[in-house]
Amino acid sequence: xxxxxxxxxxxxxxxxxxxxxxxxxxxxxxxxxxxxxxxxxxxxxxxxxxxxxxxxxxxxxxxxxxxxxxxxxxxxxxxxxxxxxxxxxxxxxxxxxxxxxxxxxxxxxxxxxxxxxxxxxxxxxxxxxxxxxxxxxxxxxxxxxxxxxxxxxxxxxxxxxxxxxxxxxxxxxxxxxxxxxxxxxxxxxxxxxxxxxxxxxxxxxxxxxxxxxxxxxxxxxxxxxxxxxxxxxxxxxxxxxxxxxxxxxxxxxxxxxxxxxxxxxxxxxxxxxxxxxxxxxxxxxxxxxxxxxxxxxxxxxxxxxxxxxxxxxxxxxxxxxxxxxxxxxxxxxxxxxxxxxxxxxxxxxxxxxxxxxxxxxxxxxxxxxxxxxxxxxxxxxxxxxxxxxxxxxxxxxxxxxxxxxxxxxxxxxxxxxxxxxxxxxxxxxxxxxxxxxxxxxxxxxxxxxxxxxxxxxxxxxxxxxxxxxxxxxxxxxxxxxxxxxxxxxxxxxxxxxxxxxxxxxxxxxxxxxxxxxxxxxxxxxxxxxxxxxxxxxxxxxxxxxxxxxxxxxxxxxxxxxxxxxxxxxxxxxxxxxxxxxxx
Numbered sequence: 001x002x003x004x005x006x007x008x009x010x011x012x013x014x015x016x017x018x019x020x021x022x023x024x025x026x027x028x029x030x031x032x033x034x035x036x037x038x039x040x041x042x043x044x045x046x047x048x049x050x051x052x053x054x055x056x057x058x059x060x061x062x063x064x065x066x067x068x069x070x071x072x073x074x075x076x077x078x079x080x081x082x083x084x085x086x087x088x089x090x091x092x093x094x095x096x097x098x099x100x101x102x103x104x105x106x107x108x109x110x111x112x113x114x115x116x117x118x119x120x121x122x123x124x125x126x127x128x129x130x131x132x133x134x135x136x137x138x139x140x141x142x143x144x145x146x147x148x149x150x151x152x153x154x155x156x157x158x159x160x161x162x163x164x165x166x167x168x169x170x171x172x173x174x175x176x177x178x179x180x181x182x183x184x185x186x187x188x189x190x191x192x193x194x195x196x197x198x199x200x201x202x203x204x205x206x207x208x209x210x211x212x213x214x215x216x217x218x219x220x221x222x223x224x225x226x227x228x229x230x231x232x233x234x235x236x237x238x239x240x241x242x243x244x245x246x247x248x249x250x251x252x253x254x255x256x257x258x259x260x261x262x263x264x265x266x267x268x269x270x271x272x273x274x275x276x277x278x279x280x281x282x283x284x285x286x287x288x289x290x291x292x293x294x295x296x297x298x299x300x301x302x303x304x305x306x307x308x309x310x311x312x313x314x315x316x317x318x319x320x321x322x323x324x325x326x327x328x329x330x331x332x333x334x335x336x337x338x339x340x341x342x343x344x345x346x347x348x349x350x351x352x353x354x355x356x357x358x359x360x361x362x363x364x365x366x367x368x369x370x371x372x373x374x375x376x377x378x379x380x381x382x383x384x385x386x387x388x389x390x391x392x393x394x395x396x397x398x399x400x401x402x403x404x405x406x407x408x409x410x411x412x413x414x415x416x417x418x419x420x421x422x423x424x425x426x427x428x429x430x431x432x433x434x435x436x437x438x439x440x441x442x443x444x445x446x447x448x449x450x451x452x453x454x455x456x457x458x459x460x461x462x463x464x465x466x467x468x469x470x471x472x473x474x475x476x477x478x479x480x481x482x483x484x485x486x487x488x489x490x491x492x493x494x495x496x497x498x499x500x501x502x503x504x505x506x507x508x509x510x511x512x513x514x515x516x517x518x519x520x521x522x523x524x525x526x527x528x529x530x531x532x533x534x535x536x537x538x539x540x541x542x543x544x545x546x547x548x549x550x551x552x553x554x555x556x557x558x559x560x561x562x563x564x565x566x567x568x569x570x571x572x573x574x575x576x577x578x579x580x581x582x583x
Contacts, residue, residue: 001544002511005076006069007046011062011580022565024543025534027556030569035577036551037145039569040516042066042577043549044142046081047510048107048135054083062580069093072113072511079110110134115508123179124507126186127407128169134508136170139163140497141510145517149486151456154493158454171451174500174507177411182403189399192392199389209376216369221352231377238370245366259351266344273337415449418496421540422456423447425492428536429529432560435485436529447489448475449496456493483521488529491518495537502545511546519554531560 001023008018030036038058045051046068053059065082080089080097088106089097101109114134115121124132139157147156157163173179206228213226213234220241226234423446430436439445444461457477464474480486494513501509519527534548543564550556556563569576 001074002070002072002547003544004043004068004070004512004547006067007042008067008069009579010064010067012064014064015580017574017579019567020565021547021549023547024538024564025548025550025561026565026567027561027563028549028551028567028569029553029555030551030576031553034569034575035581036553036569037516039577040142040144040514040549040551043512043514044138046079047138048103048110049138050085050103052085058576058578058581059083063578073116075113077113079106081106107133107135111508114510117506120506121508123183124170124173127173127176127179127182128166130166130169132166132170134510136163136166137501137507137509139167139170140494140501141512142514143490143494143516143518145520148518149483149490149521151486151489151493153454154456154490155454167454171454172407175410175414175451176407177414178406178409182406185399185403185406189396189403192396192399196389196392196396199392205379209379213373213376216373219369220366220373226377234373234377238373241366242370245370259347263344263347263351266340266347270337270340270344273340277337410451415451418500419447419449421496421499422449422489422492425495425533425537426489429488429532432532433488433526433529435482435526436488439481439485445478447492449493456489458489484523484526487518487521488526488533491515491530491533495533495541498546499537499541502541512549513546514549514551516551517553518550519552519559527554527558528560531556531562534561 003023004021006018006020008016010016028036028039030039035058038056041049041051045053046066053063063083065080067078067080069076069078071077076093078089078091078093078095078097082088085103087100088103089100090106090109091097111134114137139155143156147159150156153159153164153167155163155167158167176182210226210228217224217226217234220238222237222241224230224234224237426436426447427440430440439458442460446459448457448459449455450457458481459475460478461473462476464472466472498509498511498513501507502511518530522530538546550559550561550563552559556566575582
């Protein structure tokens with residue numbers, strides 16, 4: 001049950017004027033410039049549209065706020081909107097208004113009222129992958145003057161981008177035969193996407209950690225690269241570095257200049273010993289040569305005594321050289337040289353360590369670098385199986401393809417049913433419209449709804465032949481008719497969709513239809529079809545379930561309407577919709 005009972009306007013000087021309405025069809029008559037279209041927009045405004053009243057001369061300086069009382073599913077509400085977007089009120093009718101609320105919160109509360117099936121609304125959000133609310137569904141409730149007679153994308157608000165971009169998702173959801181399966185697949189895909197994202201974030205985190213580690217290792221003079229598999233090696237190097245920093249070796253307290261003097265002295269000693277050792281080897285080699293010479297000379301004397309007078313002086317000379325040279329002072333201990341080299345290396349290491357400590361980095365900075373590396377190593381996660389990630393991505397792509405295919409799988413029976421209902425509503429006015437009577441002279445005439453393009457097309461059946469030459473029936477699109485004809489078809493389409501949405505009780509729909517100047521395209525003979533179509537729609541929908549507002553400049557009798565409530569906008573001391581505005 002839905003019924004807007006009252007709309008109260010309050011002026012800036014606290015005057016009030018109340019419009020009262022009834023369940024069913026409410027007819028508001030007004031001449032041109034009396035505010036019919038403004039009234040039409042104001043109803044949408046009260047239900048949360050972004051229409052800025054402050055920019056409209058109809059309200060500027062006269063209207064303070066509007067208060068609407070409506071009942072839905074046996075609960076009565078009072079909603080209030082002011083000229084300020086941030087000042088709105090929402091309450092049950094028997095409660096006092098509390099603190100003002102923003103337009104966003106105002107809409108949230110209306111959403112809670114009209115979204116009967118919360119689970120289905122969540123499914124709709126998941127299905128569409130975007131935020132679809134009761135405001136989106138007002139596309140089914142308002143037919144303005146400008147787009148009357150449009151049969152392509154035939155809902156009036158589809159001319160507004162914020163509605164048109166969501167219509168495909170809404171229509172796919174309404175007419176899809178696989179919603180439950182799609183819901184399960186989307187849940188699986190959502191979980192899979194989270195798992196993939198988790199693994200990929202691990203990979204990214206690992207790479208960032210490794211980059212940070214490898215950026216800091218050179219600061220410790222460690223010539224090594226961390227690759228994720230050598231944690232132990234890096235940790236050992238860091239441990240050694242920490243021990244080096246924390247050690248209290250006496251040499252460590254010496255200035256670098258003193259350490260360099262010690263190093264140079266030791267190095268000079270080693271060089272001297274190295275030189276002497278090389279010299280000793282040369283002398284030893286010469287001594288060996290002398291021995292060979294002496295042996296050769298003695299051999300000659302033994303063979304030729306007559307050469308004795310020549311060789312004896314040479315032998316005496318060689319013996320003198322042998323006796324005059326001692327090798328003891330040139331004997332160098334290898335152990336001594338080894339110890340000197342060890343001492344030199346130790347001093348060199350201390351110089352390097354001191355240089356790092358006192359020149360390149362201060363101790364606290366080096367400790368900070370070590371802490372960064374240790375923290376990165378500790379947080380580095382073991383590599384995951386790339387094959388597993390590839391398999392998950394492959395499954396995600398399969399799910400996306402399945403979802404895409406299932407999303408476009410229409411329930412053709414449901415589409416045919418709504419097409420048949422549109423045709424029957426249109427046909428119900430055959431006795432009061434020569435336009436409709438002319439159409440149904442062809443018994444095969446029908447109106448077909450096409451989800452693609454959200455369009456209504458008039459069809460008839462013609463005979464044709466298939467590729468085998470067999471005679472078959474072919475649906476043929478009829479030529480375009482008058483604007484009045486299109487408007488009646490469009491009205492039938494609106495009513496058929498509202499019947500479907502209200503009957504299924506799954507959608508956040510405001511059960512209202514608001515028509516602005518719908519008689520405009522009609523000549524004197526056909527406007528009565530409007531009332532007849534609405535009358536027959538009410539036989540199915542019932543007045544308690546759908547409230548209709550018609551704003552027009554014709555008397556309701558001309559439209560074949562018997563209203564449940566009638567209102568004239570222009571009265572004595574009242575020039576139009578806003579009673580506080582005087583032209």
